[in-house]
Amino acid sequence: MTAETGRWIRNFVDGVFVEPDEDRGFDKVDPATGLVFARVHEADSSLVDRAVAGARRALDEGWARTPVRERAALLRRAADRIEERFEEFVAAEIADTGKPVTQARELDVARAVANFRSFADVVAAAGQESFLTDLAGGRQALNYAVRKPLGVVAVIVPWNLPLLLLTWKVAPALACGNAIVVKPSEETPATATLLAEVLAEVGLPAGAYNVVHGFGGDSAGEYLTSHPGIDGVTFTGSSATGSHVMKTVAPRVRPVSFELGGKNAAIVFDDVDLDEALTGLTKSVFTNTGQVCLCTERVYVQRSVFADIADGLAERARHLRLDRPTDERTTTGPLISQQHRNKVLGYFELAEQAGAKVLTGGGIPQLGPELAGGSWIEPTLWTGLTNADRAVREEIFGPVAALIPFDTEAEAIALANDTDYGLAASVWTNDLRRGHRVAQAMNVGMAWVNTWFLRDLRSPFGGVGLSGIGREGGASSLHFYTEPTNVCVQL
Numbered sequence: 001m002t003a004e005t006g007r008w009i010r011n012f013v014d015g016v017f018v019e020p021d022e023d024r025g026f027d028k029v030d031p032a033t034g035l036v037f038a039r040v041h042e043a044d045s046s047l048v049d050r051a052v053a054g055a056r057r058a059l060d061e062g063w064a065r066t067p068v069r070e071r072a073a074l075l076r077r078a079a080d081r082i083e084e085r086f087e088e089f090v091a092a093e094i095a096d097t098g099k100p101v102t103q104a105r106e107l108d109v110a111r112a113v114a115n116f117r118s119f120a121d122v123v124a125a126a127g128q129e130s131f132l133t134d135l136a137g138g139r140q141a142l143n144y145a146v147r148k149p150l151g152v153v154a155v156i157v158p159w160n161l162p163l164l165l166l167t168w169k170v171a172p173a174l175a176c177g178n179a180i181v182v183k184p185s186e187e188t189p190a191t192a193t194l195l196a197e198v199l200a201e202v203g204l205p206a207g208a209y210n211v212v213h214g215f216g217g218d219s220a221g222e223y224l225t226s227h228p229g230i231d232g233v234t235f236t237g238s239s240a241t242g243s244h245v246m247k248t249v250a251p252r253v254r255p256v257s258f259e260l261g262g263k264n265a266a267i268v269f270d271d272v273d274l275d276e277a278l279t280g281l282t283k284s285v286f287t288n289t290g291q292v293c294l295c296t297e298r299v300y301v302q303r304s305v306f307a308d309i310a311d312g313l314a315e316r317a318r319h320l321r322l323d324r325p326t327d328e329r330t331t332t333g334p335l336i337s338q339q340h341r342n343k344v345l346g347y348f349e350l351a352e353q354a355g356a357k358v359l360t361g362g363g364i365p366q367l368g369p370e371l372a373g374g375s376w377i378e379p380t381l382w383t384g385l386t387n388a389d390r391a392v393r394e395e396i397f398g399p400v401a402a403l404i405p406f407d408t409e410a411e412a413i414a415l416a417n418d419t420d421y422g423l424a425a426s427v428w429t430n431d432l433r434r435g436h437r438v439a440q441a442m443n444v445g446m447a448w449v450n451t452w453f454l455r456d457l458r459s460p461f462g463g464v465g466l467s468g469i470g471r472e473g474g475a476s477s478l479h480f481y482t483e484p485t486n487v488c489v490q491l
């Protein structure tokens with residue numbers, strides 16, 4: 001069984017790869033070169049129906065009742081098999097996104113393996129709450145909750161860390177005994193399809209994992225979220241799409257988990273170790289060409305070190321290496337598409353109209369004929385903007401940040417919290433008390449002190465405000481992917 005027939009990327013429905021319909025294909029473009037590398041079979045509504053029906057059948061035929069230790073063992077086999085096929089996943093991730101090979105290896109595929117192992121551990125160790133209730137007359141009642149799978153879960157994921165974010169949902173959902181229908185981003189269909197092979201190889205029953213390809217509105221995404229046969233939706237993507245999905249799901253009152261956009265702040269105090277902060281900020285602004293929901297787009301710097309941080313960060317940005325993704329020395333890939341580059345360039349224009357001083361970047365790099373058709377963009381830094389400017393308020397999702405000075409701790413907290421989003425923040429200081437204090441004052445789901453994107457997969461992940469609803473990670477994932485039934489026994 002292979003994911004691709006020639007240049008087709010196929011749907012995986014009820015345990016089999018579906019022969020593509022020649023009339024329902026769309027091109028998958030390599031973001032690094034602009035060349036088409038595959039055709040993707042866009043699922044129609046009847047294929048989505050078949051996927052949902054297959055998922056329901058898998059549940060009914062016993063997957064939902066499989067003992068936890070067997071599900072945990074299956075997750076561990078999946079992790080082992082991804083490791084055995086590691087370079088295939090790396091190649092698929094690069095083909096989808098154009099990201100540098102070192103990142104694909106060290107972050108994306110490594111985290112896919114870790115996601116499966118981690119949720120195998122989490123589910124195997126999970127217990128359940130019980131309460132002894134005192135009643136009149138000395139009697140008691142015992143309350144305990146049994147957790148059952150949510151059922152058929154729609155998993156909708158974006159293109160920026162496609163395999164990492166997919167397995168972040170698939171691993172706990174399967175650990176809890178759910179059946180899944182995945183709709184990967186139309187920009188990144190390859191790794192979800194390859195994962196179908198792996199899960200079948202390690203013995204997941206037919207129907208428990210399905211992949212339907214296509215777009216959002218009036219395509220596979222909407223067919224799935226509006227389907228009466230789904231029991232819940234876990235969605236990672238933009239806040240605007242999340243809001244749309246919520247409306248679609250609302251009439252049937254299904255649970256949703258939303259991991260949405262961000263406009264994340266870093267706060268740099270003047271007592272900081274400059275070199276350490278610059279290394280951290282370079283990562284937090286430019287990793288994955290700024291296309292991580294956690295990336296920093298607002299950097300608030302205490303005035304006395306503002307020039308040092310601005311000059312140092314610009315210097316590091318100029319040293320990033322934009323080159324072929326397969327070159328081990330490449331640090332920075334292209335944006336995902338020309339369309340997304342146009343959006344980012346639009347913000348470059350807006351920032352300059354608002355009076356931004358461009359410290360570095362601001363345009364399209366010249367990288368030679370092989371990469372000329374790719375959606376490359378220069379790492380960019382601005383000063384001279386304020387929180388009132390659109391480029392500082394709206395998520396850009398590119399390798400770009402605005403640097404803004406502050407004087408006091410209270411001012412820094414107010415500036416960082418002055419946003420409709422609330423995903424992540426990072427605080428850079430050598431003052432331990434201040435680090436805790438400021439991190440706790442951030443209106444976000446995740447705050448880091450002297451680091452960024454350091455994850456323990458048992459800890460909660462998610463956002464507030466426009467950044468989402470609910471948390472996933474560790475026990476939070478187990479809660480979302482199960483429904484408790486409380487049993488009360490009078491003793």
Ligand code: NAD
Pocket residue numbers: 156157158159160161165183184185186214215216217218220221222225236237238239240241242244245258259260261262292293395397423463467468
């Ligand atoms: P997007 O919202 O455009 O698309 C996300 C997914 O939703 C895609 O698979 C898309 O096809 C699908 N979709 C679009 N319209 C739909 C509809 N009407 N019904 C059902 N599905 C639909 O987001 P994107 O551009 O792919 O990803 C970038 C965004 O994702 C950024 O805003 C980023 O911050 C966010 N993101 C958030 C997190 C997080 O954990 N909070 C992580 C990564 C990315």
